[in-house]
Amino acid sequence: MRSYFKIKSFIIAGICIITSLLFINWGKPIDESVTVVKRITIKSTNKFYISNKAPLQPDQFIKLPAGSIKAEGWILKYLELQRDGLTGHLGEISAWLDKNDNAWFSGTGKGDHGWEEVPYWLKGYGDLGYELHDEKIIAETKAWLDKVFQSQQPNGYFGPTFKQNDYTDLWPNMIMLWTMQSYYEYSNDPRVIPFMTKYFKWQTTVPDNKLLQTYWENSRGGDNLYSIYWLYNRTGEKWLLDLANKIHNNTADWTQQNNLPNWHNVNVAQCFREPATYFLQSKDSSFLNATYTDFHLIRNIYGQVPGGMFGADENARKGYDDPRQAVETCGMVEQMASDELLIGITGDPMWADNCEDVAFNTYPAAVMPDFKGLRYLTAPNMVISDSKNHSPGIQNERPFLMMNPFSSRCCQHNHSQGWPYYAEHLWMATPDNGLAAILYNSSEVTAKVGNNKEVSLKQTTNYPFDENITINITDANAVEFPLYMRIPGWCTGASIKINGQHVDITPGAGSYVRVERKWKTGDKIEIFFPMHVTVRIWDKNKNSASVNYGPLTFSLKIDEVYKLIDSKQAVAWDSKWQANADQSKWPAYEIYPASMWNYGLTLNDQPLDQQFEIIKKAWPANNFPFTQNDVPIMLKAKGKLIPEWTLDKYGLCDTLPQSPVAVTTKETDITLIPMGAARLRISSFPVVK
Incomplete structure (x- = not known):
């Protein structure tokens, strides 16, 4: 009888040990699937958020609609400073935003002024309002856009009617289209889609020898291309892809070997992404590679400096590559926007790394701490910031090193997109109906995941000033979906805990940790990025x-x-x-x-x-x-x-x-x-x- 009880006890003990091992799984919950990936394996299309429609190359990450992410921490502080500072009050200061006789506000396209300044400002100003849910900013944005809608002519053209040497300059309209796109994502205003459709129909009628002929529009045609794809993904009208080919073929060639169409610092930061954008349609890897080549080319020649940018002043010159050479504030925010777009196209975490490099190290010092003034040019080595002419030491001949709210037509207005766009890309959707933490900052995201369930995740951190990041599931009812967390390229030895238990993985720098499980309210993820x-x-x-x-x-x-x-x-x-x-x-x-x-x-x-x-x-x-x-x-x-x-x-x-x-x-x-x-x-x- 004793032997029987000993054997029975031994069997029970063994079963208990095996069962414990199964449930402990060496520190991981049994229902958890954790992998380290370099890119997302795309087997499906996100069910809830619009992404690239066939035959376009599918997105690796998908931008969430404006207003989906609530910024917190220091990024919220920055947005509030913008609201209370230059961005929020530029309409009261800048003569280019004066509504009196403004071609953008006349409703007819006629006026004595109206070029890039209004759409530059609105591009970030509107998104700032959507981020902060600021009804005053949202109403003011809509007031301007209502006039833009009114300005559309019977043939489809909209906006100012000025011409340059018999060419219609499409560059300012490209910016206004991006403003319209954010507005639509936030409001679903039914006027936007037919408005853009009619405008692009008009573009198809413009002869090639009249299309994208002037300097800025020719360099920056990639922004027009992106808007065509944005509309195609919502309407599926095949003629838009024919127009995309037409726009690409008439845009400056950013695929040259060891050369760029021009070396203007903002053009480089903005336009190098055009080949990767066109890759979505062509599926020719040489276009994607060209964007990488351009990125490294400018940095190999003029970018041997910290801070993620390059020293071109306004226009890069051979032999002027010292860290005292500067970059425009426009160039900084356009580089950040390029990085944010490219992380969606490629999934390559290096673009997020570069975006953070510019956002943390170069951009903040280009503006006053109260956001009531900015500098046209900022350099990695800069020991004086005065109103003197420093040419030809720097390429620009005017007082472009001082902090001044009136300093220039471009940066004074274009700065507005920097932090709102950044905040909108903290989180992105994934093709497998999940979410990805792309850029780390305190924030809360609300989005649909899994099987059409809405969840809320709250991220708490003082990153990049701290090594710790916490993500709390604040609203989820046992919904299964994948959550991706980017491991920065500078970080080795990252570690992750889920509900207090270490996840037994060794994620390499420049990768993603993918965790798929049933998430529920109260789940907690702790990320540790050791800094040295x-x-x-x-x-x-x-x-x-x-x-x-x-x-x-x-x-x-x-x-x-x-x-x-x-x-x-x-x-x-x-x-x-x-x-x-x-x-x-x-x-x-x-x-x-x-x-x-x-x-x-x-x-x-x-x-x-x-x-x-x-x-x-x-x-x-x-x-x-x-x-x-x-x-x-x-x-x-x-x-x-x-x-x-x-x-x-x-x-x-x-x-x-x-x-x-x-x-x-x-x-x-x-x-x-x-x-x-x-x-x-x-x-x-x-x-x-």
């Missing part, structure tokens, strides 16, 4: 060095002195303001250094964690980490002054000396802060010995 100090040597730019901590690039902390100046005097020739604009509310500033900036970085053979001290501070109470005083992280490093490295005859920091630089000055402690918080900065350091 890294140093990048730019061997094609004097062996200079830049310092990173995770996705953040760091700059020398230079004491900044702000000098108030007359914002209506030190402006470019094409800057205009409304007569009743209150200058006192919209000041302009020059920024001067009040401490030494000409330091080289001391590096040795010791591990980097012994050469740099990481200092972390409390998160700022105002939720805005992009100022010198409020950055939550700094680095202590060692450096030496380089006495010969001074301002040059053009009033710019001189070009980099060749590293390593031999100096006799004493080694000293230097402080580095995130590049995005440094409106004066040295981000590419000479290395001293």
Whole structure:
């Protein structure tokens, strides 16, 4: 009898152990399927969100309709600053937005002014309203668009009726179409689809020798192409694909080997995506490859600098490739938009990496902390921000380095798209009816997934200033769907927990973790992206060095002195303001250094964690980490002054000396802060010995 009970106990114990192993599954719930993927395997089409319709190449990721994502954390703060600052009030300031005799607001296309400025501004202004659910902004956007609808002529053309040398300039209309597309996604206004259809019907009647002939429209025809595909995906009318071929064939050739149609910095940042857009229809990989080639070509020649951009000033010039060469604010926001579009087309996480690089490191310092002024040009190495003419040190001849709300026609208006578009791409839908965390920031997304169930996910993080990201399922009723989480290209050793249990995977940098399971309210995902100090040597730019901590690039902390100046005097020739604009509310500033900036970085053979001290501070109470005083992280490093490295005859920091630089000055402690918080900065350091 004892033997029987021993055997029975042994069997029961064994069953218990086996059952436990089955349910524990070495730290993973049994109903969980976790994989690491480089790209999505597309076997179906998303049932709930419009994506590319056959025969177009299917999307890897699908943009959610405007208003689906509620920004939180520091990105919400940025949107609020835009609303309360230049973006939200530009209609009261800019003469180009004056409704009186404005060709965009007349309802007839006639007026004494009206080109790219109105659609540039509306493109981001409207999306800002949809993001914040701001009824005042939404109503103002609609008031402008109502006039655009009225302006459509019987033949289908809309907007201003100005012509250039007998050519109808389609460039400003391209921007307005993007504004219409966001408006439709938010409102479902039934006027939009027939409006765009009629306009594109008109384009089919324009002879090739009259189509896309002027400089801007010819360079930027890819934006027109994208809108054609947007409409085709909603109507399926085959003639639109014929028009797409026509537009592509008349757009500047961005597929050239070792050359670009032009080297204007905004054109490059915006137009290099055209071949990848056309790849959706042609399915010819050479077009997709051309976009990658263009991206690397400009950076190989002029982009040996940190911050995700390149140093072209307005137009890149051979021999001018030092980190003191700048990029327009327009170029920054267009590069971000290109990255966001390309992540959908290709699924390649490198585009999200580049978008974050620009968004975190280059773009924030191009605007004032209160978002009431901006700079036309910003460089990785920039130690003075004044109203003087620095040409030919920089390519532009006018006062383009100062912070001024009236500084230019383009950036003054085009800046508006930067953060709203970024916020709209934090989350994207997937072809397998799931969701993907693409760009990390505190936010809440509400979307349909799985078998037509609506869910809400809330992301909480101080990324990129922190390594931890939490995603909570705040509203889901046992619905099965895949959730993708991007692993940044800079990150090794990422780890994930689901409901407190470690997921037994080793995701590589530049990949996605895909988790498919039945999600329910209360489920919690914890993501850890370990950050370390890294140093990048730019061997094609004097062996200079830049310092990173995770996705953040760091700059020398230079004491900044702000000098108030007359914002209506030190402006470019094409800057205009409304007569009743209150200058006192919209000041302009020059920024001067009040401490030494000409330091080289001391590096040795010791591990980097012994050469740099990481200092972390409390998160700022105002939720805005992009100022010198409020950055939550700094680095202590060692450096030496380089006495010969001074301002040059053009009033710019001189070009980099060749590293390593031999100096006799004493080694000293230097402080580095995130590049995005440094409106004066040295981000590419000479290395001293």
